[in-house]
Amino acid sequence: MRPPSSGAGEVPVVQTAGLTRTFGSATAVDSVHLAVRPGRIYGLLGPNGAGKSTTLKMLLGLLPPSSGEIRLFGQPWNRGALARIGASINGPSYYGHLSARQNLAVHAHLLGVSGAEVERVLAAVELSDAGRKKAKSFSTGMKGRLALAMAMLGDPDLLILDEPQNGLDPEGIAALRTMLRRFTDGGRTVVLSSHLLGEVASLADDIGLIAAGQLRYQGSIADFAPDGDLERAYFALTGTGVRA
Numbered sequence: 747m748r749p750p751s752s753g754a755g756e757v758p759v760v761q762t763a764g765l766t767r768t769f770g771s772a773t774a775v776d777s778v779h780l781a782v783r784p785g786r787i788y789g790l791l792g793p794n795g796a797g798k799s800t801t802l803k804m805l806l807g808l809l810p811p812s813s814g815e816i817r818l819f820g821q822p823w824n825r826g827a828l829a830r831i832g833a834s835i836n837g838p839s840y841y842g843h844l845s846a847r848q849n850l851a852v853h854a855h856l857l858g859v860s861g862a863e864v865e866r867v868l869a870a871v872e873l874s875d876a877g878r879k880k881a882k883s884f885s886t887g888m889k890g891r892l893a894l895a896m897a898m899l900g901d902p903d904l905l906i907l908d909e910p911q912n913g914l915d916p917e918g919i920a921a922l923r924t925m926l927r928r929f930t931d932g933g934r935t936v937v938l939s940s941h942l943l944g945e946v947a948s949l950a951d952d953i954g955l956i957a958a959g960q961l962r963y964q965g966s967i968a969d970f971a972p973d974g975d976l977e978r979a980y981f982a983l984t985g986t987g988v989r990a
């Protein structure tokens with residue numbers, strides 16, 4: 747699979763070769779070659795059950811690969827690299843009876859990062875004014891922001907986010923895009939997953955399209971559908987869906 751075109755000598759932040767994961771006789775991820783360029787928002791896109799979450803979990807060391815290789819920041823996968831990664835997998839996880847600030851203070855303590863980080867990430871996700879409101883009464887958008895803030899604690903170089911746009915309205919997606927763009931503006935990188943083409947198209951610079959565990963396309967959104975018809979390209983590559 748062709749990696750997205752990259753600058754000369756540019757080292758991918760995430761690179762996999764032949765990454766495979768089986769569950770019993772089923773192959774969830776089938777020899778996937780990812781190349782995620784620095785400073786980009788990379789959307790791992792595919793239908794339900796395509797293998798996106800399994801791929802992200804392998805990158806984070808939450809699931810061992812059955813075979814294949816992973817490189818992070820140009821080095822073979824190693825646990826030390828995880829200190830440079832912030833992640834949100836399986837949706838936001840928080841104490842409902844605590845405020846956003848209190849939740850972040852608990853996480854900062856567990857991660858061993860400075861308390862000053864709490865105010866920084868609250869501002870980054872525009873939750874500084876959430877006051878004493880308890881997390882359990884947050885809107886979906888606010889919960890998503892809290893999950894993003896947690897992932898940003900410790901100022902990571904790479905964010906890995908499983909379906910961060912889930913349940914967000916168009917305004918929430920636009921706000922998420924602004925926050926992620928601010929994060930990557932300094933050269934940092936985001937990998938996110940989604941099963942929704944339109945949302946990935948509006949958030950990501952590059953996409954990896956995965957279907958039945960296989961990477962069917964990797965590159966820029968512009969190259970994905972040069973005629974601008976994203977849906978047609980998506981259905982042609984995944985072999986799914988019927989268009990009206």
Ligand SMILES: Nc1ncnc2c1ncn2[C@@H]1O[C@H](COP(=O)(O)OP(=O)(O)OP(=O)(O)O)[C@@H](O)[C@H]1O
Pocket residue numbers: 769773774792793794795796797798799800801940941
């Ligand atoms: N722990 C597991 N045991 C058995 N099968 C699993 C396990 N985890 C995932 N799978 C299977 O692997 C395949 C890929 O699942 P995965 O969750 O990675 O897909 P996905 O692309 O993230 O889907 P979704 O968009 O629905 O979250 C599916 O067929 C799923 O049932």
